[in-house]
Structures are given as structure tokens and as C-alpha cells.
Amino acid sequence: MKQSDSTPPPGGGASFLPGPPIDRTRWDGWQRYRSSRDSFVPAQILSSAEYARKSPRQRRIHDLHRLATHSSLPVQATPMSEAVAWLVRTRIEDGAFSHKVGTRTGVMVNGGGAQGKTETVCEALAGFEDEWLMLNQQVNPDAMPGTRDLLAPVAYVRCPVKATPISTCQRILDFYGEDYKGMRLEDLVRTVSTAIVEHATKALVIDDITRLKLHREADQDVLDLIREMMSMPVTLILVGVGIPTSGLLRDGRRDPVTKQWLFPPVKDRGRSPNAHAATQHERRFELIDLDPFSYDTPEQIGAWTAHLRGLESYLRLLNDTDGMLTTAGMPEYLFRRTNGVVGLLEKLIQTGCRHAIQSGGERLTVDVFNQCTVSPTDLPDLDAASGEQPTIPPFAPKPRKKGRNSVFDDDGPAAESAG
The missing domain is CATH 3.40.50.300 (P-loop containing nucleotide triphosphate hydrolases)
Known part of the structure; x- marks a missing residue:
């Protein structure tokens, strides 16, 4: 019998759990990568009503499947x-x-x-x-x-x-x-x-x-x-x-x-055995x-927006995700946060989705992204000393204005008479 995307298979495991780590620098690891690179099945798309009808355990499993989906966003062609x-x-x-x-x-x-x-x-x-x-x-x-x-x-x-x-x-x-x-x-x-x-x-x-x-x-x-x-x-x-x-x-x-x-003409480097190796x-x-996205011309803006639209189709939030990343000023905001670097964009969206799910808002907004930061620790396999760490745009979210505490306010005689 075919398993539902969020239903654990027999044996107590979950279909979306990753297997042993893949090391592509070994022959057997490369073969595992090659044969399984398209095998991940993302979580089902559910409405709020469908999600509410599930048991607490089923909702938790589905949330974990959504987490796996957002942590495994596909590498889209650009x-x-x-x-x-x-x-x-x-x-x-x-x-x-x-x-x-x-x-x-x-x-x-x-x-x-x-x-x-x-x-x-x-x-x-x-x-x-x-x-x-x-x-x-x-x-x-x-x-x-x-x-x-x-x-x-x-x-x-x-x-x-x-x-x-x-x-x-x-x-x-x-x-x-x-x-x-x-x-x-x-x-x-x-x-x-x-x-x-x-x-x-x-x-x-x-x-x-x-x-x-x-x-x-x-x-x-x-x-x-x-x-x-x-x-x-x-x-x-x-x-x-x-x-x-x-x-x-x-x-x-x-x-x-x-x-x-373009390279300049070769100059004599003396008797070095490597004089002309380069x-x-x-x-x-x-x-x-392989350049990052740019955001200067209509064509470049269109390519960036198309990339965001592709990512929208992989979001597993309970609200309709169409336009969530591509309308209003969101494309420009996301470009400003990432400089068009796809790896930084992926990390920002992954973190934003976690905030959106945990808060119950189930929507990616500027306010949600303002709570998210991307740091070098999010890219641990890149060696900073070798220049592999990208430049992360500085970001300082504006502090949210707190509402005035009105617990001790005196509403006056009008309120008393109304009571």
C-alpha cells in the first residue's frame, strides 16, 4: 500500500528522514548521490482546515516533513x-x-x-x-x-x-x-x-x-x-x-x-621551470x-522574480504561497538581503519558514524575515580563509514599536456609567 507523504511507513520510521550522510568524495557516496538526487518527496500541500482535522501526532509529523522540505529546497537552474x-x-x-x-x-x-x-x-x-x-x-x-x-x-x-x-x-x-x-x-x-x-x-x-x-x-x-x-x-x-x-x-x-x-601577453619570468605553466x-x-543574480535591468529583475516564483512552489505553508515571494516589494527586499546569492536566499527562506510555522502565521512577510539573520555559521562547509564565504549584506531590522501598556488607565466616569 502506498504511504501518505506524512504517514510513517511500517517499522516506525518516517519516509522523509535522511539516510546516512552522503560523501561525494568517495565512489560509493557519489553513487548514492547520483542515484538518489531526485528521490526526496516534499510534504503534502494542505489547507488550514485539512491540517486542523489531523490528530496532534499527525500534525507534528507533518510539521517535521515541512521542515525537511524547506531544508531540502531543490537547486533551481538559473x-x-x-x-x-x-x-x-x-x-x-x-x-x-x-x-x-x-x-x-x-x-x-x-x-x-x-x-x-x-x-x-x-x-x-x-x-x-x-x-x-x-x-x-x-x-x-x-x-x-x-x-x-x-x-x-x-x-x-x-x-x-x-x-x-x-x-x-x-x-x-x-x-x-x-x-x-x-x-x-x-x-x-x-x-x-x-x-x-x-x-x-x-x-x-x-x-x-x-x-x-x-x-x-x-x-x-x-x-x-x-x-x-x-x-x-x-x-x-x-x-x-x-x-x-x-x-x-x-x-x-x-x-x-x-x-x-582577458589575459595580458606573457612576460619572461627568468629561468623558472614554471615560467609558462599558467x-x-x-x-x-x-x-x-557563475555569477549571482543582478537587479539592474528589467531582464535581470524578471529572472530574479522567476527564480523566486519557482521557490514559492516548494513552500509548504498552510496559506496560499502564490505571490508570497514575488509581489509588492518582496523581490527587491530579498535581493537586498542576499545580494542575489542563491545560497544566502535559500538559508533566509528556510529560517523564515520555520518562524512562520512556529508563530502560527503560516506566511512569509517582511516582518517575518526581519526576525531572521544569515551568518557564516549557516555555511560551515565554506572555508573563510580561502575566500569561500560570501559577503553577507549587513542587516539591522528596525525595532518594533511596542504598544503602550494601558492596564492601569482610568477610563473615567463615562466608562463607569456605560458599565
Whole structure:
């Protein structure tokens, strides 16, 4: 029998409870993410009357399901993220389906913190892997007879804080579950190359790439590491904050019209073995920005409002949510609170929904949002030292005017005669 959205299944659990944490930096965790990324079922949409007819226990379960829904708002496509997803998917497919031998063109995805870079890239790669596995009937066509090598069309890793080339290689091998104990850097690079081939990996994502501090003398060989990875039969996707000024590329400027990054001519850097490494990266990577929303032109305002309208459809408040985020001055207010950063918007709406439910008002208003703040602690997986924390607009809500206490007022003789 099909379970109702807010009815616990047999065994005492609840259908909306999350399973074990998903770690996409391990092969089994990535597979869980890929296969379950669209499986969450949001809470039912109920009217106040329908909600009132439920028992106290049923209402509590439904409230928890609503909490889970607001904490799991889907990552909606934006005009900016669609451009990034298209380029990532294009470069991966160009490399995966090419029969030529040579370096694959990679992609560098640049943008501020909480702008959806990671989710956009992961969704694009998960879609590619779904299709690739279907075409290859879920098996590795190049596997050695008599073996069952792990099939990993996509590998996703994150640079550790204060990363080095050695720790970056170790993170890649961790994804495959490879043993690297006692290996030197050259051994690690060789093992990474072998793992990519044996596990039929077509796309390698290195997230938080700008945690590699290239100003440290001991880490200058990171450019050689990335250059070595370019020669591997895999498409590299590098994701980070402030890539153009990180040292991975020469300092460049962004053309305000074309939105493309322009780099100055190469100057002689002396006898450094890395003199032209950054230039090679520019030739072999395409850099694209994932920008936040803007609010200057009618088209930009329309895109922001359309995004808010999409979020309205996922709100599970007992009042009609149509127009709750998109009418009157709400779009401008929300933009002012978030600077158009989708991650900050999601946190603000999540907190606002909790206030709206707990207060019984069941409506998102400016007064409700004025009670909500977003702080760096709401984004714990972003490293502030690496510039990953977004700038949160300062907000100081106006204090609510308190009504005058009239308990001891004397209403006078007129009131007495009226009594």
C-alpha cells in the first residue's frame, strides 16, 4: 500500500528522514548521490482546515516533513548556472566521445561562495554518468578479462584546507579507495594516472581548487601537478573562488561586455621551470564564471522574480504561497538581503519558514524575515580563509514599536456609567 507523504511507513520510521550522510568524495557516496538526487518527496500541500482535522501526532509529523522540505529546497537552474552546466557537459562529452589521442580541454568554474558552483557541476556530471552507463550497459567496456575493476566515469574530490600537491593526489586516490601509504609525490601522480585509466574515468572534478596556496614556495610545483593531469585521458573540471587571481592563471581582467576573461601577453619570468605553466592552463582550460543574480535591468529583475516564483512552489505553508515571494516589494527586499546569492536566499527562506510555522502565521512577510539573520555559521562547509564565504549584506531590522501598556488607565466616569 502506498504511504501518505506524512504517514510513517511500517517499522516506525518516517519516509522523509535522511539516510546516512552522503560523501561525494568517495565512489560509493557519489553513487548514492547520483542515484538518489531526485528521490526526496516534499510534504503534502494542505489547507488550514485539512491540517486542523489531523490528530496532534499527525500534525507534528507533518510539521517535521515541512521542515525537511524547506531544508531540502531543490537547486533551481538559473540563466547563469545553465551556461556553466552546458559548458561542463560539452567539454566532458567532447573528451569522452573523442577517438583522438591528445589533451582534453578542461573547464575552470569560478565564482563567489554559496552561488551554487558545486551543485551545478555535480548535477551536470551526474547526468553525464547516467547516460554514459546506459550506453555502456553499466559495465566498463575496456575492463581486463577476468577482473571487475571499479567503474567510475566521474570522480569528484575536494581540496583539503591548506592543500598541497601531495594531499591533492591523496584525495583523488581516496575516491577510488586506492592505497597510497608511503608514496612520494611522483609515485602518487603515477598512481593517480593509472587509477583514472583502470576505472574508466572520463571526468575528474577538483573542487575548492583555490585552497592550493600558490604563493607558498613549497607549493609552486602544483602547476606542474595540474599540467601533468592535463596529459591524462580525462577532462579536468576545476572549481574555485577567485581563480583568475589565484596563480593558476596569470592575473587577468574580465571584459564587461563579452564577460570573457582577458589575459595580458606573457612576460619572461627568468629561468623558472614554471615560467609558462599558467599560460598552458589558459590554452587548455576554458574559464567561466557563475555569477549571482543582478537587479539592474528589467531582464535581470524578471529572472530574479522567476527564480523566486519557482521557490514559492516548494513552500509548504498552510496559506496560499502564490505571490508570497514575488509581489509588492518582496523581490527587491530579498535581493537586498542576499545580494542575489542563491545560497544566502535559500538559508533566509528556510529560517523564515520555520518562524512562520512556529508563530502560527503560516506566511512569509517582511516582518517575518526581519526576525531572521544569515551568518557564516549557516555555511560551515565554506572555508573563510580561502575566500569561500560570501559577503553577507549587513542587516539591522528596525525595532518594533511596542504598544503602550494601558492596564492601569482610568477610563473615567463615562466608562463607569456605560458599565
